[in-house]
Amino acid sequence: MDDYLEDEWMEDVLAQNAAWNTVAPTGDETQDPGLACINLADLLEAPRQLPLDCLLGLGNKEECELYSSAPEPYVGKSVQTELYGRLPWLLGLLVFLSVSSAILEFFDVLLQKHLIIAFYLTALVGCGGNAGSQAASLVLQALATGELVPTFADFWRVLRKELLVALGIAATLSLGIFGRILLFGGSAVDALAIALAMAVTVSFSVLFGASAPLLLQRAGADPAKVSGPLLSTVIDIAGVLVACLSAQLLEAVGAWDTMEKL
Amino acid sequence: MDDYLEDEWMEDVLAQNAAWNTVAPTGDETQDPGLACINLADLLEAPRQLPLDCLLGLGNKEECELYSSAPEPYVGKSVQTELYGRLPWLLGLLVFLSVSSAILEFFDVLLQKHLIIAFYLTALVGCGGNAGSQAASLVLQALATGELVPTFADFWRVLRKELLVALGIAATLSLGIFGRILLFGGSAVDALAIALAMAVTVSFSVLFGASAPLLLQRAGADPAKVSGPLLSTVIDIAGVLVACLSAQLLEAVGAWDTMEKL
Known part of the structure; x- marks a missing residue:
């Protein structure tokens, strides 16, 4: 003060x-x-x-x-009350999550050809989720202590800083997954497709994770409660889409064909 | 009081x-x-x-x-300091997450044959994560207000209640994903394989999510900080493994072959 x-x-x-x-x-x-x-x-x-x-x-x-307003007690609530409280959220999120399945079904032929892309989706989406929720919790903490306020000035301040952090994290994790795929017998083009998707997904996740709490607070929602499911759902869909587009791009420029000819 | x-x-x-x-x-x-x-x-x-x-x-x-001990300030920290603080966690989690890729590579032939299993992995693992973190946050809240203490008596009390909640959630989400797959043109056996995996993964996730904060607190760790990454990593690996085993089981009993003959 x-x-x-x-x-x-x-x-x-x-x-x-x-x-x-x-x-x-x-x-x-x-x-x-x-x-x-x-x-x-x-x-x-x-x-x-x-x-x-x-x-x-x-x-x-x-x-x-x-x-x-103290949180609702846990022990006293019946199983039925718990189910009424929890199921609507889970069912709603299931609907959103199944969007990722629809995207994958759309890229059916491509994935059948390059099955390894599908094998790394969980790791890709998981890394995005971790990077995003890490950024979100740091911003949430700074909001809670009053260090950040949801003004546009602070929003840009956070975004400028997180852009650099995101690039650093994206570069490191992309290199990490690239090495991991080569090490376990994947081809260089497979590794490139996943590493490219990793770079885009992780950068997006960090920026989205850092800005979501500020935007939610600004909009009058409780960022601590809404950030988690919002992040995981958006990042899951984004990660799957980015992975398919990355593979599509490499397929379009004939990367796999060129590699086989070499 | x-x-x-x-x-x-x-x-x-x-x-x-x-x-x-x-x-x-x-x-x-x-x-x-x-x-x-x-x-x-x-x-x-x-x-x-x-x-x-x-x-x-x-x-x-x-x-x-x-x-x-006030949380470390966010605004004053340099990008380099942020990267030093955040990257080790993300790289460590990447190693664990890539275990799920190794599992999928092991079931290579099976997944090539039934590609649809791979298409629903993200949704499956995402639902498990949501159900698990929901249970974890309720228990974390009850721990914070002192309603629950990390004794064995409270541990069993939570587990008994969450077992029933888990069965209810698992039944609903399995039915939901079963319907979703049939609706979008999947076969009944495909839908059964995913629904079976969903039931097991979600039940496990709810029970693990509810017990992890109690066990972590008992072990002297900070459950609020450790629960998130621990849950997401364990549930990702468990979900992928369960999905492969579920498909393997249906393949072993000849479910897909029987369906084609009908």
């Missing part, structure tokens, strides 16, 4: 204390700024994770209400 | 207040149990998410230290 804010905030605390008729500020305020007092009855009822300024009546009201 | 705990805790708060030489408890304690006071200097420096009892000097010391 900068000095101005700190002073203003302290004044609010002291005013609040005065309203409760307590003997709070001590004489030497530079050494000992005094005490903030909380009604014990409130304190006993407050959920443990409630921020202090909420309890002191100084926090943002909407935000404080979010903290006060 | 039950009455006994509440009384004891209030005594501690009052003793702490007395140590700070404040005039805290009021006369009528049944109506107004008094005030808890916090040094304003401490309050200004405390991270926003620090639980109240930590600031009052009453919380579990180890736990309070975890809260006090």
Whole structure:
């Protein structure tokens, strides 16, 4: 907190204390700024994770209400209630996930010819998911501590930084999977197709993972709850599409044919 | 909090207040149990998410230290530092993820014959991941609020409940994917192979997702940080293996051949 804010905030605390008729500020305020007092009855009822300024009546009201609503209990809920709560999400996500199957069915002939592409889809999509959720959790954390705010200035700041991070991660993971495929007997063109797809998928995942929490918060959604399923679904579909297009591209320029002739 | 705990805790708060030489408890304690006071200097420096009892000097010391160590700042870190921090995880996970590719290469001939199995792997593994992380976040939340503790009693309690939830989710998602495959022109045996794999993968994922946070906490690891990558990696490998074994089983009993003869 900068000095101005700190002073203003302290004044609010002291005013609040005065309203409760307590003997709070001590004489030497530079050494000992005094005490903030909380009604014990409130304190006993407050959920443990409630921020202090909420309890002191100084926090943002909407935000404080979010903290006060304790999460639903787990142990008391029946199996039926759990199923009602969880199944709609899972079924909805299944519909989106099956889009990736539709894409693969569309590239049927290509994949039959180069089956190895299909063998690396899980690893490709998994790497994209890991890179994306890593970026998302760092941004979520910075949002939670107030280091980042969902303004356009911070959005571009994050994007500029993550673009460079994404390029570094994409280069490393592409090289890694390229080596892995060659090592286990794949051809150089197979390896190139997957490495190309890896570079694009991972770059996209990092940028999408970093920007999604900011955009969600800006739109008024809870980024901590929505980011996970949104990321995994979008990255799964993007990864599969990119892999097929990458193989299609190499097939179109005759990369596999050229290799066989050599 | 039950009455006994509440009384004891209030005594501690009052003793702490007395140590700070404040005039805290009021006369009528049944109506107004008094005030808890916090040094304003401490309050200004405390991270926003620090639980109240930590600031009052009453919380579990180890736990309070975890809260006090603020997360590393995001904006100030250079791209190079970010890459050093993030790449080792991603490369490690890539190694594990490529196990799924090795499994698929092992079942090469089978998959060449029944390519549709490969087309549904992403959806299968994605559904497993969603169901598993859903169960994990509910248990993580219950651990955070103290509703569940990592004892063997609570472990069995969670497992008994999640077994029934898992069966319900597995049945629904299997039926869903079975219908989806038939609808888009897949054969009944193709659909059966994927639905069987879906049932096993999803059941495993829910049970693993629900028990992992408890086991990790018991082992002294931070379940909130480790659960995500652990779940996604294990479920990816398990899902791919189960899908191949399911297809292998139907091939061994001659399901596809029988269907063609009909």
